[in-house]
Amino acid sequence: MNLLPFLVTAWLFLAGLYGIATSRNVIHLVSCLFVAQSSTYVFLLSIGFRRQGTAPILDELPAGARLVDPVVQSLALTDIVVGATVSALILVFALQAHKKSGTLDPRRAPPMRG
Amino acid sequence: MEMTPLPVVVPLVMAAVLVGLEAIPGNHRLLDILSLATALVVLCLDLVLFDTALTNTIVYWFGGWAPMGGFPVGIAFVIDPAGAALAALAALLTVMGLLFSWHYFRAIGTFYHSLMLLFLASLQGFTLTGDLFNMFVFFELMGVAAYALTGYKIEDTGPLEGALNFSVMNSIGAFLVLFGIGLIYGRTGGLNLAWAGSWVAKHGADRTLLVAFMLLVIGFLIKGAIVPFHFWLPDAHAVAPTPASMLFSGIMVEVGLYAVARIYWTVFSPSLHFLPLRDLLLCIGLATSLAGGVMACLQRHMKRLLAYSTVSHSGMMLAGIAVLDSNALGGTLLYIIAHGMIKAGLFIGTGIILYHYSSIDEEKLRGKGCQMKMTAFLFCASGLALAGLPPFATGTGKAIIERSAEAAGYGSLSAVFLVCSGLTGGAVLRAGASVFFGVGSPNFMSAPAPTSGDREPPETTSQTGGTPLMMWIPFLLLVAGAFAAGVAPQAAGLAAQAGARFTDGAGYRAAVLTGKESMLWPPLPSAPLRWESGAEAALLAVVVAAFFLFRSPLPDRLVKGLKVVMKRGLSWLRDIHSGYIGDYVTWFMIGASIMVVIAVLL
Numbered sequence: 001m002n003l004l005p006f007l008v009t010a011w012l013f014l015a016g017l018y019g020i021a022t023s024r025n026v027i028h029l030v031s032c033l034f035v036a037q038s039s040t041y042v043f044l045l046s047i048g049f050r051r052q053g054t055a056p057i058l059d060e061l062p063a064g065a066r067l068v069d070p071v072v073q074s075l076a077l078t079d080i081v082v083g084a085t086v087s088a089l090i091l092v093f094a095l096q097a098h099k100k101s102g103t104l105d106p107r108r109a110p111p112m113r114g
Numbered sequence: 115m116e117m118t119p120l121p122v123v124v125p126l127v128m129a130a131v132l133v134g135l136e137a138i139p140g141n142h143r144l145l146d147i148l149s150l151a152t153a154l155v156v157l158c159l160d161l162v163l164f165d166t167a168l169t170n171t172i173v174y175w176f177g178g179w180a181p182m183g184g185f186p187v188g189i190a191f192v193i194d195p196a197g198a199a200l201a202a203l204a205a206l207l208t209v210m211g212l213l214f215s216w217h218y219f220r221a222i223g224t225f226y227h228s229l230m231l232l233f234l235a236s237l238q239g240f241t242l243t244g245d246l247f248n249m250f251v252f253f254e255l256m257g258v259a260a261y262a263l264t265g266y267k268i269e270d271t272g273p274l275e276g277a278l279n280f281s282v283m284n285s286i287g288a289f290l291v292l293f294g295i296g297l298i299y300g301r302t303g304g305l306n307l308a309w310a311g312s313w314v315a316k317h318g319a320d321r322t323l324l325v326a327f328m329l330l331v332i333g334f335l336i337k338g339a340i341v342p343f344h345f346w347l348p349d350a351h352a353v354a355p356t357p358a359s360m361l362f363s364g365i366m367v368e369v370g371l372y373a374v375a376r377i378y379w380t381v382f383s384p385s386l387h388f389l390p391l392r393d394l395l396l397c398i399g400l401a402t403s404l405a406g407g408v409m410a411c412l413q414r415h416m417k418r419l420l421a422y423s424t425v426s427h428s429g430m431m432l433a434g435i436a437v438l439d440s441n442a443l444g445g446t447l448l449y450i451i452a453h454g455m456i457k458a459g460l461f462i463g464t465g466i467i468l469y470h471y472s473s474i475d476e477e478k479l480r481g482k483g484c485q486m487k488m489t490a491f492l493f494c495a496s497g498l499a500l501a502g503l504p505p506f507a508t509g510t511g512k513a514i515i516e517r518s519a520e521a522a523g524y525g526s527l528s529a530v531f532l533v534c535s536g537l538t539g540g541a542v543l544r545a546g547a548s549v550f551f552g553v554g555s556p557n558f559m560s561a562p563a564p565t566s567g568d569r570e571p572p573e574t575t576s577q578t579g580g581t582p583l584m585m586w587i588p589f590l591l592l593v594a595g596a597f598a599a600g601v602a603p604q605a606a607g608l609a610a611q612a613g614a615r616f617t618d619g620a621g622y623r624a625a626v627l628t629g630k631e632s633m634l635w636p637p638l639p640s641a642p643l644r645w646e647s648g649a650e651a652a653l654l655a656v657v658v659a660a661f662f663l664f665r666s667p668l669p670d671r672l673v674k675g676l677k678v679v680m681k682r683g684l685s686w687l688r689d690i691h692s693g694y695i696g697d698y699v700t701w702f703m704i705g706a707s708i709m710v711v712i713a714v715l716l
Binding site (some may be wrong): 013017020021022023025029033037038039044045047071072074075078080082085086089090092093094096097100101106107 | 251254258261262265270271274277278281282286288289293295296297300305346506540609661681694695696697699700702703
């Protein structure tokens with residue numbers, strides 16, 4: 001098992017979280033969320049990866065060919081769709097907040113506190 | 115059973131149909147009726163499923179893909195009484211929410227019904243499925259519908275901010291869930307809960323699987339609003355439209371906890387050292403309930419008050435699950451159902467106040483609600499029920515949890531439960547007393563609160579005359595439901611049966627993988643329940659409310675000193691609920707790292 005993809009996963013995830021924690025711009029914040037999400041794609045694909053495996057399109061391959069795991073690929077695909085939906089929704093919130101309060105800074109808008 | 119997937123399919127299809135009907139102008143009544151009928155149908159389906167699941171766990175393989183050679187190739191719905199009961203609660207609360215919004219959304223209505231049905235469908239799928247990835251998909255669907263509902267009043271900055279905090283935190287939770295699922299799949303080669311469980315039973319759980327378990331737990335605890343992952347909840351619940359808040363507090367938070375319990379018992383119970391896990395979950399559960407209880411007392415924004423009370427009760431439910439005992443789980447289930455009805459009812463109460471006065475600021479509304487006799491009565495009864503006054507089912511559930519905890523050697527749990535029930539119940543009673551009866555003086559604790567709840571955007575066009583029937587009828591039904599569940603002699607037995615079946619991991623796996631009939635667990639006659647604990651909590655709630663409302667009989671200087679000390683101590687707690695998403699993510703990182711380290715050391 002190769003360690004590199006898992007290190008990349010951890011790096012992407014933590015970098016994304018750090019970006020969200022320190023962000024001063026909602027658009028930047030959503031991008032960081034998407035960076036963190038991309039770590040899940042790397043992670044899922046690396047779990048199903050097999051060296052010298054080919055794409056799992058069965059009717060074009062001879063029997064017994066080495067394949068990468070199709071299940072995790074479909075998981076990653078679902079994950080991407082979900083991520084796109086959520087990002088679009090959050091971006092709408094961000095734009096609308098900008099229209100209302102004139103700022104994109106998540107620390108500037110008067111928050112609800114306490 | 116052929117009808118098993120219908121609770122998900124029907125609302126999904128209807129949501130799409132309603133989006134189409136939305137294009138025709140001037141037919142909001144049709145949308146109301148159709149969505150209400152759909153939710154009612156789902157409720158009936160769930161009740162049938164519950165009845166069937168009581169005798170035997172229902173396993174439904176989509177497309178007829180039954181396991182081949184013991185390996186599940188298809189995707190399954192696996193329905194036991196606990197899952198069906200939660201699904202039924204979700205449907206019930208949706209029905210009540212839609213009834214309530216009969217008048218509410220006269221002015222604004224775009225896609226509201228579709229979103230509610232989408233939300234309902236995802237809740238159904240989440241509680242009924244027996245597949246890890248299916249769980250993730252419904253979790254995300256639930257999230258998207260919930261974010262959209264939170265930010266529904268898009269003309270206002272409060273909802274936007276609440277929706278932003280909510281969606282970012284829950285997305286991060288979803289990533290962790292996905293990591294956990296990936297690790298479990300990589301190790302066991304299957305996504306089916308029963309399959310993963312039988313693999314773990316055979317080979318044991320190694321460190322990777324423990325980390326996977328912890329990642330799943332953290333991910334779902336974000337949904338479950340457990341300290342230190344709870345910050346998003348008050349921001350979101352306080353600003354969402356009332357029917358959405360009902361569903362959020364009544365069932366959405368609870369299904370996060372349900373997922374933790376489900377994964378523990380189906381997959382990890384055979385091989386996990388459960389003592390450290392029990393201590394960890396009990397600790398954070400009780401810390402959550404204390405923090406939520408104290409914060410609830412500090413609020414003057416009434417929906418925010420209820421939101422913090424949900425945090426508190428969610429902590430108590432997690433503590434109930436964390437006893438890791440079948441009876442305690444049954445009690446927790448009963449508590450979840452009763453709390454869901456009561457809390458949804460209380461949100462209806464605030465919705466009615468908002469309908470009349472366009473404000474839910476406790477201070478500003480002092481004494482304004484004298485005319486609303488029915489609402490006042492129901493609100494105060496709900497406050498007492500929230501504290502667990504017998505015979506409301508909240509009291510029964512709590513008493514069952516306390517009894518099992520004492521048997522397991524955690525007697526101190528009852529004391530924390532008493533304090534938290536007293537605090538949350540007291541906060542609600544205080545708000546009810548000042549709004550409906552006008553008693554007391556301005557509350558010293560909440561005076562400088564920045565979130566006052568005044569000048570909330572109205573959710574309706576007209577607000578003259580009395581409270582419409584369609585508003586307080588669901589309130590009455592919900593309170594009566596919680597009362598009936600407590601009075602009904604079968605309730606405790608059913609809860610015990612559901613808990614026993616839920617915690618029987620081996621039986622669950624056998625039912626899914628080999629189609630074996632599940633064992634019937636007759637409810638055991640056990641030690642009598644301590645009913646007094648509920649009454650004590652209700653009494654404490656009254657005392658707490660009185661403390662905030664009336665001049666104390668203690669000497670003035672003592673009271674003044676007490677107040678100064680409390681104010682100092684509590685300002686820190688208030689400050690960490692800063693409303694900034696960056697701070698929430700930092701808290702999440704601290705909490706999550708500690709929990710993952712514990713999982714590695716376990």
